[in-house]
Amino acid sequence: MKETAGDTITIEQTVHIAAPPETVWSFWTEPSRLNEWWATDAEVIAEPGGLFRVVVEGGHVMRGTFLELDPPHRLVFTFGWEGDTPAGPLPPGSTRVEVTLTPAEGGTMLVLRHFDVPAIQVPDHRQGWRQFVGDRLAAAAGRA
Amino acid sequence: MTSAAAQDQHRLDAVAHALADGTRRGILRLVRDGERAAGDLASAFPEMSRPAVSQHLRVLHEAGLVSIRPNGNQRLYRVRTEGLAEVWQFIDEMWTDRLGRLKNAAERAARREQGDRGPDRGPYQGPDRGPDGSRH
Numbered sequence: 001m002k003e004t005a006g007d008t009i010t011i012e013q014t015v016h017i018a019a020p021p022e023t024v025w026s027f028w029t030e031p032s033r034l035n036e037w038w039a040t041d042a043e044v045i046a047e048p049g050g051l052f053r054v055v056v057e058g059g060h061v062m063r064g065t066f067l068e069l070d071p072p073h074r075l076v077f078t079f080g081w082e083g084d085t086p087a088g089p090l091p092p093g094s095t096r097v098e099v100t101l102t103p104a105e106g107g108t109m110l111v112l113r114h115f116d117v118p119a120i121q122v123p124d125h126r127q128g129w130r131q132f133v134g135d136r137l138a139a140a141a142g143r144a
Numbered sequence: 145m146t147s148a149a150a151q152d153q154h155r156l157d158a159v160a161h162a163l164a165d166g167t168r169r170g171i172l173r174l175v176r177d178g179e180r181a182a183g184d185l186a187s188a189f190p191e192m193s194r195p196a197v198s199q200h201l202r203v204l205h206e207a208g209l210v211s212i213r214p215n216g217n218q219r220l221y222r223v224r225t226e227g228l229a230e231v232w233q234f235i236d237e238m239w240t241d242r243l244g245r246l247k248n249a250a251e252r253a254a255r256r257e258q259g260d261r262g263p264d265r266g267p268y269q270g271p272d273r274g275p276d277g278s279r280h
Contacts (some may be wrong), residue, residue, distance in 0.1 A: 011236050017247045019254030027250050037245035090235075109255075110246075112239060117232045119176070 011114040021101040021108045025072035028099065052077050063092040075099040079114065091117070162207035168200050169191065172223060175210055179220040 017024055027033040034042040041055040045066070052064040061082040068076040076099075078094060080092035095116045102109045162168055167189060174180055174188055186197040201221060204210045211224045 009232050011232060011239065013236075013239050013243055015243045015247050017250050019250040021256065023254050024246070024250045027246055027253075033249070033253070036249040038242050108250075110243065112243065114235060114239065117235055119232055 008116045009119045011112075011117055013112045015110050015112075016104065016107060017110055018107040021072040024101050024108045024110060025075075028075055029069075029071075051093070065093070067096070071113055072101055073112070158207040159209065162203050162209055165200065165203075167197075168204055171197075171200060171204060171221075172209060175222045179213065179222045181215075181218045181220055183218070185221065 003032045005062065027037060029044055029046045031039070031042040032042050034044070038056065039054040039059060040071070043051055043053040044070055045051045048066055050066045052062075052066055054062040054064075056062065063082050064079045065079040066075075068074060077097055078093050079090075079095045079097045082092065083089075085124060095114060099115045100111045102111075111112050163172075170189070174185060182198065182201060183194075183203065186192070186194045189197055201210065204221075205212060208222045208224055213220045213222075219256055
């Protein structure tokens with residue numbers, strides 16, 4: 001599910017997990033457990049302001065900072081990639097992820113919201129969509 | 145001007161023309177998040193005739209801003225992503241993939257942890273379960 005707000009969107013995903021919130025929580029904060037689903041290598045300092053660094057397949061590195069930790073209910077961290085990704089740059093600190101864990105149906109309802117994700121980028125990463133459109137419109141108006 | 149540059153200029157003119165219209169920008173917003181049938185798009189602009197909406201779609205298509213996929217007797221439109229690196233799509237797919245793996249890993253761990261505490265209580269049977277976990 002996505003919500004559009006200007007040039008950025010919020011990505012929201014929900015998944016039910018047949019495991020207690022405490023177990024699901026540990027998969028976000030214990031490096032060895034992160035390696036089971038996301039990371040090939042992870043560094044976690046699970047405290048506000050602490051480092052959250054996840055090396056993924058292909059060698060890309062997600063680097064974030066924990067903003068809020070309320071075990072086992074809510075986790076907020078900044079999210080960005082060191083260097084470019086196949087889809088363009090998303091520098092550390094540029095987006096924010098919130099994970100909430102709620103007991104539900106004998107397990108956990110996990111809701112992930114990824115805020116401030118750029119909606120559209122043009123191949124030239126220095127320009128946003130608005131810039132792209134604005135330039136074209138200005139060019140069109142200039143010729144009118 | 146070289147022929148390639150002239151082509152680029154022609155394409156940019158087409159893009160600028162396509163984007164200069166409010167209805168067409170509205171259509172682009174609608175098809176940005178996924179495919180929409182022409183009929184759907186027409187009904188989003190009740191004040192316009194269907195042929196008028198079709199004409200707008202034709203302009204967007206000629207400018208290379210939307211793609212068309214025939215599906216049965218429908219034509220499905222979406223934003224043309226070639227050349228547009230879409231970060232959100234990359235992230236959306238990443239989370240779908242990763243949360244699926246997280247679910248599997250956490251459920252395996254929960255089964256192991258449950259196994260350590262005693263016999264498997266089986267699948268969830270409803271909320272009417274005593275504080276000790278026994279079923280009523």
